[in-house]
Amino acid sequence: MTGQARQSRRSLAKNRDNLNRSAYAIVKLYQAGSLPDVNTHQGWPLMWKDLNKILRNRCPGFSDLEYGIALNMGFDHPKEDPSP
Numbered sequence: 001m002t003g004q005a006r007q008s009r010r011s012l013a014k015n016r017d018n019l020n021r022s023a024y025a026i027v028k029l030y031q032a033g034s035l036p037d038v039n040t041h042q043g044w045p046l047m048w049k050d051l052n053k054i055l056r057n058r059c060p061g062f063s064d065l066e067y068g069i070a071l072n073m074g075f076d077h078p079k080e081d082p083s084p
Helices: 003-029 042-057 064-076
Strands: none
Touching: 003 042, 003 064, 042 064
């Protein structure tokens, strides 16, 4: 593997870690009722769409699937601290 490929892999892993940390932070804010852009009375599908939009704005460049997985992990593992 070339040095450039290794650097690219490290960068991708770092970006994915940032995505997961951001998703976890968004989930915590959501659970605390601290996300003014999310109306908790609009139903889960629309709330999920809002959470995805917030995450997409914080961490651009990922697929819809990756945003959904990161948010799911935030909800599934709320007690885990994803920081290094």
